[in-house]
Amino acid sequence: MTQVFYRLRNNIKNYAWGSRTALNTLFHVPNPDDQPQAEMWMGTHPAGCSEVECGQSARSLQTLIAEDLTAMLGERAATRFGQLPFLLKFLAADSALSIQVHPNKMQAEEGFSRQGNQPGEAYNDDNHKPELVYALTPFMAMNGFRPYQEIVNHFLRLNAPELTGALTELRSNMTADGLMPFFLSLMQLDPAQRESVLARLSACIDSGGLNHLNPFISRLQRDYPGDIGILAPLFLHCITLNPGEAMFLWAGTLHAYVSGTAVEVMACSDNVLRAGLTPKNINLAELVKCTVFTQTQAESLKMCAGNVDVTHRYPIPVEDFQFSVIDRCQQKIIPVTSAQILLVLQGSATLCHPCGETLSLSAGQSAFIPFSAQGYQLTQEGKCCLVSY
Template sequence: MYKLKNTVQPYAWGSTDGIPSVIGVENPDRIAMAELWMGSHPKAPSQIVVPDTLGDLARAIATDPAYTLGEYCVSRFGPRLPFLFKVLSAAKALSIQAHPSRLQAIDGYAREEAAGLAIDAPNRNYRDDNHKPEIIRAITRFEALRGFKPIDDIRADWQALRDACLDNPTVAATIDRIREPLDAPVETEAARRFFEALFTVSASDRFHVIKLAERIAKVRDELHWSVVARLIDEYPGDVGTLAPLFLNYVVLEPGEALYLPAGVLHAYLSGTGIELMANSDNVLRCGCTPKHIDVDELLSVVVFDPGPPDVLTAARDGAAEAVYDTTAEEFELSSIDLDGDEHRPRRERTPEIVLTVDGSLTLRYLDAPVHDPRLRGLNALHLVRGDAVFLPACAPDYAMSGNGSAFRARTPRR
């Protein structure tokens, strides 16, 4: 088992207190701490601090992928850790975005490579050839937008806008052009055509619609309208600020989660949570961001399937562990709570990372071979809040004991 030191990403939208409260560190300079990364991503691989001779996790995996990842992962996903594990904390909304499927990512990456786009070019959409399904599990109250609302709900919000501009025929005509596609008989087609209409109106027309929405949001009682007002304040003039008028507004309570497969348009708005995803950087954006926007490419990957969002809760897997079930092949997230007892997690000879978020826990190998040099004499670790440990796929089974709570990220065999 390898104890990890992990990198905090100081993105501007990050909160100053969310991650410190989870991992038990101080932030006296009030720096924005947006994400804590745990894994082997080349942008910020975790450093192995115990034992202190292995360097970073990416290097350890590259040196012995068969041991660290296991035969199943290497044959299925190649010689890289299939997932990236994070703590995410947002004080300001992230971009309105979606992620491609694996086939879309392979095709998009090949196209941009053939076009000679540098991998770090600001106008690049595909930085690798992988998909990026993800799950976010709330630690605090967590606000998000996820998927297209039922068409009737979208129609009602845009009717409210239309009713508010009876004295301005120019703006009324713009809103009519945007909402007219909502009358299409097939709901998926209605959502697609509405989205195209909204994101292809002229900058001038868009400005007047946003100003109208800002005025209406101040007098509406519904929560999602208050989010519109907040987004306009954070991203003035950005068409993405209207997203709560067509995407589902979701509030997760601690313990609840959202799963985001390929193509689901979404945004995280505020709160702190545990995030787990496939190991990819492919993000297609359409608003609430200063970064590259490519609406045409986004249209090719978004799933236009209106309906209410699915909020996940965990299912028990033994007395101490609760698992969030998704269809993701690369990862599975679970929470573990111990009250002085011992828990022996179910293992499938795949890699995993455990993050302690409360109390203290001891991890120890069961029946560890005394002379196995790969264990480097390290058969147990004592963990306190904020400590993370990587468990190689081919290491022995282990037990957890103590009084505390942790999150566990692993690759399941599906």
Template sequence: LIITAWRKNNTLRANTSNMEFMAPVDFKEDDSFTNDDVYNKRSLVDGHNWMELSEGIAITPTRLSISNAVRKPLKEVDNDHIHWNSMPNILRMPCSIDDEFDDYGIVTTVDLSMIRNAAANALDALIHKKKNAASTVTKENCLRYLECKAQNYAWGKIGSDALVARLKKDGCDNFTIDEEKPYAELWLGTHPNGMSTIIVPSKESDQVNSKIPLVDYVQTNPYLHLGVEGVTSPSQDYDLTFLFKVLSIKKVLSIQAHPDKLLAAQLHTDHPEIYKDPNHKPEMAVALTDDFEAMSGFRPIHEIAQHLREYPELSIVVGTTARNQISEAAKAHLHHQPKAVLQRIFVAYMDADHSLMQCQLENLNKRLLEKKESENFTDLDELIIKLANQFPGDSGIFAPLLFNHMKLKTGEAFYIGANEPHAYIQGDILECMACSDNVVRAGLTPKVKDVETLVKMLTYKCTIPEITRGQQVNDHCRLYIPPVRDFAIEMIEVPSGGSYEVKHVRSPSLLLVLNGSGTFLQGNVQSLTVNAGKTLFMSANTNAIVTANNESNLKVVRALTNVF
């Protein structure tokens, strides 16, 4: 079996010399395959037909096992061109560029939980080796300034109090802050709800610079700008896999969750006016201030049972049956399989009679205000009163009794997976996510609520979110890696007068200067001066030297596809 991969019209293609090219039935299901591909053994390529490598591929020759050892294939023997060692599942693939045999690429397979498009990765490795793509910066793929959109949602901080507004003003010469307006989010990316634009300098000194939507810019040459990770992404259109934001939070955000891929596609089909895209939206939040607070995930069963005893108003709302079930589960130490119990109590809470809910919210607010001056007044009590002041009469006021309440310091982060309930409460944060704007809401919001979908989609896991400070890569760089492929975050700090190489990766990058000033240099091709608020697009497989001015440290944050 010979697999040859190459580029043609900016599309990765592969050809197989045998008649069957399919996923073996004993492979485990993962994101790289559809159920049909895996379990029904549908052929991915027939005969000598071409296949666009838009998803993961697996190779099943007639024989189940070719070799017990991975060794360099013999060029003159076709059947020896691929050697598969099931432990630890290493696949060595011949590949070529421009129809000429060059070398072998090595990829890992299913034991690492993902088949990373074997032919495409082999080709990528070869291009790095043969053409030294990492150091190749031209006028076509050099760094470019971005202009990014600020979103004025009602929960944002007002005027200059918002980091979003200050960054927007500092990074954009013609932007003026409206001191009466909320500034909630600054978007960096290609999502149509907040598309960034590339600033392309005019060739003539007397002409105005042109602005191009970022998605149009990367699609002029997807392989050059996106690299293999982007060209072979599951997206039907060549696009960034991630969306990057800064949030300035004055009022609590809605109780919400983000759908997985299957649900997102269905919601987009059924209600495109609400759910604007078919993608999932896992995300990671990184605190930029020491006062960041959030709710995320269900509390442990015993904590919820305790809150039902301590806050009788919620106990009345959910009713006797749900209250007794959660109490029995807590006594039985039911920590590992609480889904059914959690779902019952959450549904009872969401479906509670409106007049009953309003009565108990009034009772709760009155009782906590009377308790405020006592020694028994807790942080949880304070949060409930805060929510009641922001959204009087909203059922979401009870949410802190069910969800984990988190407080993060600057540089701390946590990950939010698909179908997990959460709500940000206050603070300034970075947020990176899969490229989507799908939100299913159920409370603490004037926006459209979809309670029916939310109660069905949640995982109902009792999980205390892990708070991380990322991995310290070196003296200047800290890396935040989520458990998904869509995105990762680098936090880079260069001391005053110092320099640091922003290294090449197989992914495009979005760069935001948080504070300080300096220069990004790409040899004799590109030099861009930056200050707080400046945003840049960096094509795949390119690097840059960033130098901080002498006045202060330069802090830059980088969003990219998770290639780590």
């Protein structure tokens, strides 16, 4: 009999900004070497493909899917994508991630082609990377440009002569076309100018100015002293998601996650273009090319789920994935219309198929459910998230 449920073995990324304790605290994942554990990937991206347990052995999830795309993914996803179209991550940030943007599909294809269709300095694959982040603990992030006038007002408070010319130009053209060169001028300040502007920011904070931004600025000063990205809260929206809150980020949205733990689901891509708050490669030319410099409103950032009994489904505005959170339930029938990954966030869960196969999972454990399963019964004590096409 063909196996129905596949327990996943997932890659953990030891990026420097990661937490040394969050995975252990939430999911009892050991950390014997006391390394930062920044992300746990669930999916088939070649930079961190999961393995599936098949009896007493394990094999690549990508290999399993490739053997029978239609049975594993369903005809729609197999025809449309030819691979698992999404990537699920657990993310735990003790310090800020880079100021970054993800390309849209056309930009990713063009950039990856320029690299000879090989991972390189700018592009790791040919896909876009829209994403949703769902907070498990209070989660601090910066997301999207503030209204143009608000950006101007913040920088006027610094009274920095190094920015006078750029600010004058922005004030005369408060549009996306005006914001782009202003942003570029900030990122390209020479070391002496950067030091002076950051000193004026510190003086402004010390004198009681920009107090509403201090929780973010102080963290960035601690994590990346001297980095021009410390100015990001002046031009990006600062938001703290409470546990259970979510937000969606389109490709082209400049953003940075600052601290906290969350689940992140995205199209199957690892394309990241960086501008600051990082020791990694910065490619301003590509980042500016891929960034949408349109102002946004803070009220539009958080997503509201549509609720059906114990299921909270988030209205994802792209085709690559769907995301739901299932609260405590005794028994629930889960239809399978495409491949799924289920991650237990709290407590435990048991999956039961009509053929008699069962799979029990505890917090932090996950499973791949192929299209061929058609449906199953979920019994849980806690909370799960479910990703599908």
